[in-house]
Amino acid sequence: MLAYIARRLIAMPLLLLGVITVAFLLSHFTSADPLTSIIGERQMNNPAVVEAARARWGLDRSLPEQYLVYLKNLLTGDFGTSFRTRQPVAQDLLVRLPATLELVIAAMIVGTVFGVALGVIAARFQNRTPDNLARLFALFGSSVPVFWSGLVVLFIFSVQLGWLPGPGRIGSRMSAPELVTGFYTIDTLVAGDWAGFRSALAQLVLPASVLGWTVTGIVSRMVRASMLDVLGQEYILAARAKGAGQLRILFHHALRNAMLPTLTILGFSFAYLITGAILTETIFSWPGIGSYAVSAARGLDHPAIIGVTIVGGAAFLITNLLTDIAYALVDPRVKIGARATA
Amino acid sequence: MKPHLPGLLGGVSAAALAFSAALVAPAAAQDQPLVIARNLEINSLDPHRAFCDTCQIYLSSTYQGLVKLGPDEKSVVPSLATEWTANDDQTQFTFTLAADAVFSDGSPVEAKDVKWTFERLKNIQGDPSFMMAGISSIETPDEKTVVVNMENPNSEFMGILAAPYVGIINSDVAAENGASAGADAATADQAETWFLANSAGSGPYVLDTYRPDDELRFVRNENYWQDAAPIGEIVIDQVADAVSQAQMLQSGQADIAMQVDPDTASTINSPDITIETVPSYNFIYVMFSPGAEGNQVPLDLEVRQALAYAIDYQGIIDFTVGGEGEMQASPIPNGFPGTEGLPMPEENLDKARELLAAKGLEDGFAIDVTVASMNVYGVDLALLMQKIQQDFARINVTINIQPVASAVWREQIANPGIPFSARFYAPDYYGSAQYVQFFGMIPDSWWERNASGQGKVDLVNQKEVDLLQQALASSGEDMEKAYHEIALEMINDRIIVPVVSPNLVLAYRSEIDGVRYSACCNLPLAEISRK
Numbered sequence: 102m103l104a105y106i107a108r109r110l111i112a113m114p115l116l117l118l119g120v121i122t123v124a125f126l127l128s129h130f131t132s133a134d135p136l137t138s139i140i141g142e143r144q145m146n147n148p149a150v151v152e153a154a155r156a157r158w159g160l161d162r163s164l165p166e167q168y169l170v171y172l173k174n175l176l177t178g179d180f181g182t183s184f185r186t187r188q189p190v191a192q193d194l195l196v197r198l199p200a201t202l203e204l205v206i207a208a209m210i211v212g213t214v215f216g217v218a219l220g221v222i223a224a225r226f227q228n229r230t231p232d233n234l235a236r237l238f239a240l241f242g243s244s245v246p247v248f249w250s251g252l253v254v255l256f257i258f259s260v261q262l263g264w265l266p267g268p269g270r271i272g273s274r275m276s277a278p279e280l281v282t283g284f285y286t287i288d289t290l291v292a293g294d295w296a297g298f299r300s301a302l303a304q305l306v307l308p309a310s311v312l313g314w315t316v317t318g319i320v321s322r323m324v325r326a327s328m329l330d331v332l333g334q335e336y337i338l339a340a341r342a343k344g345a346g347q348l349r350i351l352f353h354h355a356l357r358n359a360m361l362p363t364l365t366i367l368g369f370s371f372a373y374l375i376t377g378a379i380l381t382e383t384i385f386s387w388p389g390i391g392s393y394a395v396s397a398a399r400g401l402d403h404p405a406i407i408g409v410t411i412v413g414g415a416a417f418l419i420t421n422l423l424t425d426i427a428y429a430l431v432d433p434r435v436k437i438g439a440r441a442t443a
Numbered sequence: 444m445k446p447h448l449p450g451l452l453g454g455v456s457a458a459a460l461a462f463s464a465a466l467v468a469p470a471a472a473q474d475q476p477l478v479i480a481r482n483l484e485i486n487s488l489d490p491h492r493a494f495c496d497t498c499q500i501y502l503s504s505t506y507q508g509l510v511k512l513g514p515d516e517k518s519v520v521p522s523l524a525t526e527w528t529a530n531d532d533q534t535q536f537t538f539t540l541a542a543d544a545v546f547s548d549g550s551p552v553e554a555k556d557v558k559w560t561f562e563r564l565k566n567i568q569g570d571p572s573f574m575m576a577g578i579s580s581i582e583t584p585d586e587k588t589v590v591v592n593m594e595n596p597n598s599e600f601m602g603i604l605a606a607p608y609v610g611i612i613n614s615d616v617a618a619e620n621g622a623s624a625g626a627d628a629a630t631a632d633q634a635e636t637w638f639l640a641n642s643a644g645s646g647p648y649v650l651d652t653y654r655p656d657d658e659l660r661f662v663r664n665e666n667y668w669q670d671a672a673p674i675g676e677i678v679i680d681q682v683a684d685a686v687s688q689a690q691m692l693q694s695g696q697a698d699i700a701m702q703v704d705p706d707t708a709s710t711i712n713s714p715d716i717t718i719e720t721v722p723s724y725n726f727i728y729v730m731f732s733p734g735a736e737g738n739q740v741p742l743d744l745e746v747r748q749a750l751a752y753a754i755d756y757q758g759i760i761d762f763t764v765g766g767e768g769e770m771q772a773s774p775i776p777n778g779f780p781g782t783e784g785l786p787m788p789e790e791n792l793d794k795a796r797e798l799l800a801a802k803g804l805e806d807g808f809a810i811d812v813t814v815a816s817m818n819v820y821g822v823d824l825a826l827l828m829q830k831i832q833q834d835f836a837r838i839n840v841t842i843n844i845q846p847v848a849s850a851v852w853r854e855q856i857a858n859p860g861i862p863f864s865a866r867f868y869a870p871d872y873y874g875s876a877q878y879v880q881f882f883g884m885i886p887d888s889w890w891e892r893n894a895s896g897q898g899k900v901d902l903v904n905q906k907e908v909d910l911l912q913q914a915l916a917s918s919g920e921d922m923e924k925a926y927h928e929i930a931l932e933m934i935n936d937r938i939i940v941p942v943v944s945p946n947l948v949l950a951y952r953s954e955i956d957g958v959r960y961s962a963c964c965n966l967p968l969a970e971i972s973r974k
Binding site for chain 1: 691696849850
């Protein structure tokens with residue numbers, strides 16, 4: 102397994118290079134000149150301003166030259182400077198990636214816990230009221246758009262009930278904690294700021310629940326289907342015959358075997374949400390990678406677009422690898438890296 | 444044992460309630476920071492590269508100009524300069540600086556800082572650099588006197604100096620951090636990143652932190668040389684949409700919401716919140732480009748007049764901003780010099796049909812419309828176009844709407860041109876020349892170039908050129924009269940047709956005082972206090 106992991110890790114930079122090249126070319130072949138988003142309308146007719154901006158942002162060089170300069174800078178960790186935020190892209194990503202990871206991890210925890218629980222309940226009570234309720238809940242999770250559910254939960258829990266705070270990563274009257282990990286819940290604890298920790302945790306509840314709900318829908322349906330499949334197996338019957346309790350059958354015998362396909366979904370969902378939590382980030386004013394990506398695309402911010410693509414590509418590659426490893430850990434029959442035999 | 448689902452759900456609900464109660468922070472104390480909910484959309488915090496609505500708020504709070512707009516939003520009053528004079532032909536301006544004015548680091552504001560600031564603004568070739576165009580030299584006879592010489596008369600120079608982009612920078616501090624004012628500043632200046640984390644002005648606030656797409660935080664300038672700002676700390680929180688802004692206001696998380704549209708405002712019914720609707724200087728306009736490649740019929744003056752007559756202006760105000768807007772006669776907004784008594788746009792279908800018939804177009808024609816997909820000042824430009832689509836259908840004119848990203852729109856408007864579209868504008872400072880220079884049919888104005896298809900069609904209106912020179916060389920009533928005549932010419936051009944000046948909704952917690960809209964600075968932070 103170690104050799105397999107090593108091979109995958111070695112291949113990763115090559116795959117990322119491919120991703121970078123494609124992203125670089127695609128972003129440079131868009132129909133609009135990025136200068137249109139760098140310079141205001143009034144100055145677009147001013148040749149001196151246009152020329153100065155081209156030189157400043159390196160847009161006066163040929164495409165191959167820009168590509169080589171970009172790769173050379175990348176080797177030193179320089180992702181370029183964002184046309185939009187005017188800050189180094191690496192710095193932008195360093196702030197936004199932990200923000201997104203904190204949200205996505207919390208959402209995945211919510212989604213997995215509720216998804217697995219609902220899936221098990223649905224399978225246990227197949228075609229009965231709990232099953233129907235769980236499926237309805239899952240259906241809503243998958244189909245209700247986040248921009249609607251986000252605003253509704255904000256209205257109910259923040260405006261009407263006042264139980265939870267509104268948008269943002271930390272109370273709007275508080276200062277952000279000193280950057281250590283970029284996870285506000287951790288950084289506030291590191292700083293010994295209990296009020297900040299409570300605030301950061303409270304801020305996380307609604308966006309994580311809304312985003313987690315979408316995962317709940319997918320996971321619960323997958324768990325339910327897998328559980329129903331497994332519960333019909335002969336070894337479950339044998340366990341029952343041996344007098345195993347209901348909970349032991351459900352969680353020890355059935356769920357463990359039903360988790361394999363669910364792991365694939367979880368891995369994919371995690372990687373997808375790293376760059377795909379755009380609407381949740383927008384509604385909850387969560388300054389993460391998703392909203393950064395959208396702003397970059399709208400503003401023809403090439404360095405930021407490529408930076409986000411690298412992060413997204415790396416997220417998929419790493420998550421796929423971790424999913425493969427998790428397969429082997431959950432199911433001892435799976436030997437990752439082994440060649441198929443006839 | 445059979446699982447007991449209702450009991451389980453009840454337990455979970457109770458736990459969730461207890462959890463949330465433990466997390467919610469205590470009520471805001473009076474001395475806590477003031478929070479403003481707003482879509483930041485900041486392009487820079489470098490005073491000479493920044494150019495955005497939030498930039499105006501930031502720059503006018505952290506920097507001070509030589510003069511500022513007075514409470515009437517029209518006259519200029521002293522700021523760093525205590526007095527000033529202009530020669531008769533508006534080519535030389537002399538300023539005396541306040542003796543006790545100091546920057547936020549305590550060092551005195553001197554004439555060299557003014558000279559350095561103006562030269563950097565001119566040479567850096569940034570968005571607001573046009574404001575210093577025409578300066579031929581700057582003299583500093585002593586530490587507190589500045590003389591600015593212009594190449595040509597510019598009666599609008601004092602108005603320009605009240606703009607936030609012309610705030611005076613502490614030149615020593617900025618230069619130490621990579622700023623350059625030399626002729627090669629466009630490439631030599633390396634201070635923009637520093638300005639994203641620091642301010643170097645003499646305004647009532649200083650920059651505390653800026654996190655793009657997250658927050659902009661100010662703290663009171665402890666070395667401020669005038670009356671200290673009432674609020675010690677102000678945070679502008681990034682909140683993109685109007686509904687979320689309103690929710691933050693209602694929940695007490697924000698004290699002021701800046702971009703609540705009239706529809707959303709009408710849903711707020713709380714005695715704790717004050718909603719004010721005030722006229723703004725922002726406006727939305729439609730424009731015709733006779734030189735665009737995609738024109739299916741020549742968009743000559745009579746056709747443009749016909750189309751302008753076919754627009755239901757009041758209907759647009761009702762449809763786009765729920766009636767919370769004003770008509771605007773010309774591309775110079777209501778209330779700016781020269782706009783008094785201008786004829787408001789008129790909907791007249793008979794005249795429209797008559798004009799089209801005279802051109803042999805009574806059976807109508809089609810126009811391609813490319814419009815940026817954006818909501819600006821509460822107006823969705825694509826929806827606005829759908830309303831105009833209905834209006835034009837009444838005279839058999841079909842418009843084919845294609846929404847695109849704003850950057851794509853800006854690319855296309857220059858080449859190959861867009862026959863008909865919609866756009867928006869907000870003032871950069873108080874003065875009418877900016878509108879003539881941008882919208883007027885004078886050589887090389889942005890709209891002259893684009894509407895003419897980069898010179899394919901001759902749209903230059905020589906009267907506007909002459910009148911602008913006249914306006915810039917005069918003052919008082921003569922200047923007003925010249926701008927009035929230019930405005931009439933611009934109306935008659937029928938290239939730029941304003942359709943609505945949306946009112947601005949000021950939504951804030953009732954315990955907040957001093958919230959107002961300013962033509963130069965958007966929201967003057969130093970005037971805000973708690974009751």
